[in-house]
Amino acid sequence: MSGPKYPGFDTLALHAGQSPDPATGARAVPIYQTTSYVFRDAAHAASLFNMERAGHVYSRISNPTVAVLEERMAALEGGVGAVATASGQAALHLAIATLMDAGSHVVASAALYGGSHNLLGYTLKRFGIETTFVQPRDLEGWKKHVKSNTRLLFGETLGNPGLDVLDIPSVSKIAHDAGLPLLVDATFTTPYLMKPFELGADLLYHSATKFLGGHGIAIGGVLVDSGRFDWERSGKFPQLTAPYAGFHNMDFEEESGTRAFLLRARREGLRDFGACMAPMTAFQILQGIETLHLRMPRHVESTRKVVGFLSANPGVEKILYPEVPGHPDHELAKKLLPRGCGAVFSFDIKGGREAGRKFIESLRVFSHLANVGDAKSLVIHPATTTHYRMSDEDLKKAGIGPGTVRLSIGLEDPEDLMGDLTLGLRAAAKG
Amino acid sequence: MELALTGGKAFAYTAAHALRPGLRTIVFVHGAGLDHSWWGLQSRYFGYHGYNVLAVDLPGHGRSEGPALASVGEMAGWVFALLKELKIAKAALVGHSMGALTALEFAARYPETTERIALIGVAYPMKVSDAFLDAARRNDPVAYDMDVIWAHAAQTPLSGNPNPGMWMYGDTLARLSRLAPGVLHAGLAACNAYADGMEAAAKVKCPALFVLGARDMMTPPKGAQALAKAMADSRTVTIEPSGHSLMAEAPDATLNALIAFLR
Numbered sequence: 114m115s116g117p118k119y120p121g122f123d124t125l126a127l128h129a130g131q132s133p134d135p136a137t138g139a140r141a142v143p144i145y146q147t148t149s150y151v152f153r154d155a156a157h158a159a160s161l162f163n164m165e166r167a168g169h170v171y172s173r174i175s176n177p178t179v180a181v182l183e184e185r186m187a188a189l190e191g192g193v194g195a196v197a198t199a200s201g202q203a204a205l206h207l208a209i210a211t212l213m214d215a216g217s218h219v220v221a222s223a224a225l226y227g228g229s230h231n232l233l234g235y236t237l238k239r240f241g242i243e244t245t246f247v248q249p250r251d252l253e254g255w256k257k258h259v260k261s262n263t264r265l266l267f268g269e270t271l272g273n274p275g276l277d278v279l280d281i282p283s284v285s286k287i288a289h290d291a292g293l294p295l296l297v298d299a300t301f302t303t304p305y306l307m308k309p310f311e312l313g314a315d316l317l318y319h320s321a322t323k324f325l326g327g328h329g330i331a332i333g334g335v336l337v338d339s340g341r342f343d344w345e346r347s348g349k350f351p352q353l354t355a356p357y358a359g360f361h362n363m364d365f366e367e368e369s370g371t372r373a374f375l376l377r378a379r380r381e382g383l384r385d386f387g388a389c390m391a392p393m394t395a396f397q398i399l400q401g402i403e404t405l406h407l408r409m410p411r412h413v414e415s416t417r418k419v420v421g422f423l424s425a426n427p428g429v430e431k432i433l434y435p436e437v438p439g440h441p442d443h444e445l446a447k448k449l450l451p452r453g454c455g456a457v458f459s460f461d462i463k464g465g466r467e468a469g470r471k472f473i474e475s476l477r478v479f480s481h482l483a484n485v486g487d488a489k490s491l492v493i494h495p496a497t498t499t500h501y502r503m504s505d506e507d508l509k510k511a512g513i514g515p516g517t518v519r520l521s522i523g524l525e526d527p528e529d530l531m532g533d534l535t536l537g538l539r540a541a542a543k544g
Numbered sequence: 545m546e547l548a549l550t551g552g553k554a555f556a557y558t559a560a561h562a563l564r565p566g567l568r569t570i571v572f573v574h575g576a577g578l579d580h581s582w583w584g585l586q587s588r589y590f591g592y593h594g595y596n597v598l599a600v601d602l603p604g605h606g607r608s609e610g611p612a613l614a615s616v617g618e619m620a621g622w623v624f625a626l627l628k629e630l631k632i633a634k635a636a637l638v639g640h641s642m643g644a645l646t647a648l649e650f651a652a653r654y655p656e657t658t659e660r661i662a663l664i665g666v667a668y669p670m671k672v673s674d675a676f677l678d679a680a681r682r683n684d685p686v687a688y689d690m691d692v693i694w695a696h697a698a699q700t701p702l703s704g705n706p707n708p709g710m711w712m713y714g715d716t717l718a719r720l721s722r723l724a725p726g727v728l729h730a731g732l733a734a735c736n737a738y739a740d741g742m743e744a745a746a747k748v749k750c751p752a753l754f755v756l757g758a759r760d761m762m763t764p765p766k767g768a769q770a771l772a773k774a775m776a777d778s779r780t781v782t783i784e785p786s787g788h789s790l791m792a793e794a795p796d797a798t799l800n801a802l803i804a805f806l807r
Contacts, residue, residue, distance in 0.1 A: 117693035119713070120701050129711070132703035165589035167707040167795050175708035183709035188701065193718050194710035340718030345607070362560060368588070370581035370606070371718040372710065379709065 122189065122305065123406045130184030144396045145177040163361070164368075164380075174383050178392040182399050186325075186335045189304040189402070190317065193340030194375045196383065197333060197395060201300060201320025202228055203388035204334030208296055208316055209265065210386065211378040212352060215241025218263045222249040222279065223510045224272025227500040229298065230507070233267075248510065249277045250441060255284055259291045264349060266293055270309060271301035271450075274459040274495050274519045275433050275512030278442035278449060285313030292347040300324070300486070301455045305409040312449060315342040316374070323486025324456075327401035327408055331394045336378065340371035353377060408488070408524065413453030415530065416522040422531045423460055428468075428538040433512065434458035456522040457485045459495070459513075466515040468541040469494050473518065475540035478525060478533040490523035490530055549625055552609030556580065556626065557599040559591020568659065569635040570806060571623060572599040573643030575665070576731025577691065577720050579606030582640070585707075585795045586802060595806075598635070600626060602643075604727045612730035616642070616738040620649040627657060636806055638662040640791065641763065642735050645670060648771070651752075652744035662753040662805055664798065665760060665788045667767025668741035672732045680729035687728060688720040697759035697787030705792075712792050745774035752778040753805040755798055757786035779805075 120128070134143050150169045152158035160166040169175050183195040198204040209219070221233055223246040233244040247254035249268055259266075266288040268279040279297060288295040294315035299307065303324045309317050319325055321333040344353040344366050353373045356362040360380055365373040383389050401408075420437060423429045435446035435454040446454050462468045473481050479492040483499055493499060495513050508514075522530065545563075547554050557580040563569075570590050572583045580587070580599035591597040602619060604612035613619050623646060627635055636659045639647035644666035651658040676694075679687035692713050705712055720728060752775045756765040765782055772778045781801040786794040 117690055119689070119693065124702070128702040130704050132699075160589065163588070163592055165585055165592060166799065167585060169708060177708075180708040181704060184705055184711050187709070187711035187714055191714055191717075192711060193715040194707075196709060340715060341721055343722060356560070364560075367557060368581065369584050370579060371715055371722075372581075372584075375709065 125185065125188045126405050127403050129188035130181040142178060142181050142396060142399050144392050146392050147176075148172050172392065173387055173389045174379060176392050176395070179390050179395040182390070182395040182402070183335065185399065185402060186304075186319070187337055190337045191308055191310050191339070192337040193371050195335050195337040196375055196378050197321070197335045197390035199334065199388040199390055200332050201298070201318060201322060201334040202232065204318035204320075204336040205229055205232065205298070207378050207382045207386065207388065208318060208336055209237065209242065211374060211382050212294075212350060213242055213264050214352070216262055217242050218260050219244040219265045219267055220255055220258045220263055221246055221266070222268030222272060222277070223247060223507070224249050224275055224277040224512060225269055226273045226298070227495075227502060230500075231502055246510070249279055252280065252283050252287065255287045259287070259293070263291070263293060265296055267296045269298040269301065270307055271435075271455055271457070272512075273301070274457075274500070274517065276435050276440070276442075276454065276458055277512065278435050278445045278454070280445055281309055281312040281314050281449065285315070288315075289313070292349055294342045301457055302450065303405060303409060305405055306413070306452045306455060307450055310339040310341070315339050321398045322484070324409065324412070325402055325405065326398040327405070327486065327488055329484060329487035329489065331397040333390050333394045333398050338374045342374075344373055410453075411524055412456035412522060415524070415527040416456045416458065417453070418527040419520070419522055419530055419534065420458060422534065426538055428463050428542050430461040430463050430516070432458065432460040457519065459517050459519045461514050462516045462518055462538070462541055464516065464541055466496070469516045469518050471543070472537040472541040475537040476533050477536070478529055479520070485519070485521035487521060488524045490525055491521040493519050495519055546607070547626070547629055549622070549629060551603055551611075551622075553607075554603070554609075554626055555601045555607035557587060557597070559588050559597045561591050561597070563596045563630065563632075567594060567596045569596040569598065569632050571627070571635045571637045572597070573619070573623060573637060573639040573646045574600075574602065574605065575641030575643050576735060577605070577723055577728040579719070581606070582719075583791060586638075586791055586799050589799055589803075590806070596632075598626070598630075604724060604730070612727045613734065614730055615734050616645045616649050617740070619646040619734070620653055623650055624654050624657065633657065634659050636660045636662070638664065638802060639666075640664045641666065641670075641788065642731050645735060645738050645741070648741065648744050648748065651750060652740075652747040655747065655749060658750050660751040660753070660805070661748065662755060662802055663768070663771075664755040664790050665757060665763050666754065666771070667763035668745075668771045670735040670738060670763060672736040677729065677732055677736060680732050683725045683729070688717055691720055691728070692716045694761045695788045697757065697785065697793060698761070699759070700787060700793060706795055707792070712789065715792070716789065741771060742774055745771045748775045750777070751805070753801065754778060754780040755790060755801045756780060756782045757788055757790050757793065758782050758784045759786060760788045762788040
């Protein structure tokens with residue numbers, strides 16, 4: 114007999130987290146552009162503050178429009194819940210600040226977005242949180258660098274910009290054997306291409322600015338918890354398992370079990386750091402999510418066409434896309450990303466830095482800017498932009514060369530994209 | 545709080561309060577495969593409003609040690625042993641699903657210890673399908689899927705959670721996935737095998753409250769009617785939009801019903 118069925122991804126992308134508005138009957142998600150919510154009476158106010166009743170108090174902590182986005186993303190990822198943030202970087206910071214104090218340590222993939230590398234390698238160091246970077250494929254390295262004060266393993270589902278596929282089943286096992294959670298940045302894959310929790314990750318976040326929003330109009334992030342990591346059993350996270358004077362002596366794990374991490378992230382992290390998402394932003398990102406299941410297959414299909422085109426072009430030295438045979442993670446990608454390896458990839462243009470400059474400046478359909486995951490196709494030169502703070506040695510570790518160009522393939526006619534690239538490559542080849 | 549009982553360490557959430565002499569005590573008993581934190585909002589409310597609260601983890605669940613108990617009678621006996629250990633002479637019991645059967649059996653066996661009972665998401669008999677039982681016996685994850693889907697009203701996954709940012713299906717699934725093998729099956733089998741409901745109901749002389757979800761697929765409201773009729777002093781509150789997971793699907797309405805009854 115077949116068991117009961119969960120709603121499909123496409124249905125959840127349109128409906129999860131929202132009923133027609135009880136006040137007006139509005140079918141679309143209303144934008145609750147409000148900071149605060151009237152208490153029914155003094156007892157109701159006290160109950161909300163003491164977490165005896167569910168509801169909204171102040172939009173820095175929760176907002177009805179933002180809550181729809183949070184619940185919808187938790188549904189799409191298979192998590193217990195989510196907290197939306199002002200940006201993807203705010204989501205990463207919130208995860209770390211919820212789990213760690215000064216003196217803690219992170220083991221992270223070296224193949225990270227430049228901003229994340231900067232946060233971990235420099236900024237958090239100032240606050241006493243150290244990071245050891247390892248090559249994402251170096252499983253021994255992940256294991257070897259776990260120390261007594263390590264509290265998190267962290268990587269990107271698809272590394273930036275070399276498209277390293279994180280071996281989540283193996284890295285999560287290393288984390289779990291050490292009593293630690295694995296956090297992944299799932300921005301490049303979205304829940305449509307990969308479900309990191311099903312592979313063993315415990316926490317994930319997105320820069321919702323990218324494919325989730327999908328139209329380059331809003332900055333936002335979302336941090337999702339699987340609820341599977343047992344903080345109590347780990348014994349390494351008093352932040353979640355011991356009474357906290359900063360919040361009514363609450364023991365978050367005892368109080369809420371599977372919801373402990375998100376409870377502290379919301380009630381402390383949003384309260385004190387304040388990097389919340391605006392309701393209009395949540396609305397805009399929700400509009401993107403409602404078509405994610407339509408856009409992602411098209412992004413991937415067009416990317417495959419463009420990759421095929423570039424592979425045959427003599428002006429291209431190397432393509433870093435896991436679906437290309439020869440990519441170090443080609444086989445792993447088949448296993449972990451059967452729906453495709455996303456729509457962002459890099460390639461090395463013959464002629465190095467100068468050829469790269471000419472190529473980018475010759476493009477007319479691709480837009481030269483610092484973003485990915487837009488409906489419009491984008492191009493950038495990482496060594497001089499997104500990763501410009503990294504040393505040559507760190508650039509090399511991250512798989513970035515002087516002629517590396519990163520493309521984000523949009524939803525235009527792929528023939529037009531290939532035509533544009535042809536012009537760029539011709540210009541680059543002229544020297 | 546933790547305390548030693550026969551069978552191992554037992555845990556009960558007390559809403560961060562030590563037990564206070566002279567206050568009334570409410571014992572919250574969770575359903576199959578769940579734990580004390582399922583009562584988060586409701587137990588916290590009473591703990592901060594002048595009651596002693598004991599939201600227990602039954603053996604094998606949450607933070608309590610020991611194998612899961614095999615029968616509703618054993619569960620009622622375990623709760624009694626816990627109260628005895630704490631020297632609590634009388635308490636109100638609030639139970640959900642399997643916990644509601646436990647409260648019912650407790651009230652029948654230990655009337656002198658029972659102040660009143662609130663039965664949430666209950667039906668009698670509480671039959672569990674063979675497919676569900678078999679899957680749980682095999683520790684097949686499909687049992688968790690059945691539990692998640694049948695424990696919520698059909699519209700729940702396509703509507704908003706009263707608790708901002710939380711996904712009810714995911715929360716229930718995460719809780720079940722933390723269980724030791726066999727624990728869910730033990731609970732379901734205990735519910736399925738419980739055959740003393742009508743006899744127990746006839747013995748209940750204390751006030752009883754039924755809180756039922758109008759859209760409950762696991763224990764539909766009509767399944768509680770015979771129990772309610774058999775009791776000397778019962779009342780029923782039916783919550784319209786909720787399924788079986790009333791504390792999560794309709795937390796305020798459930799709390800309001802409990803406040804009105806336990807006040």
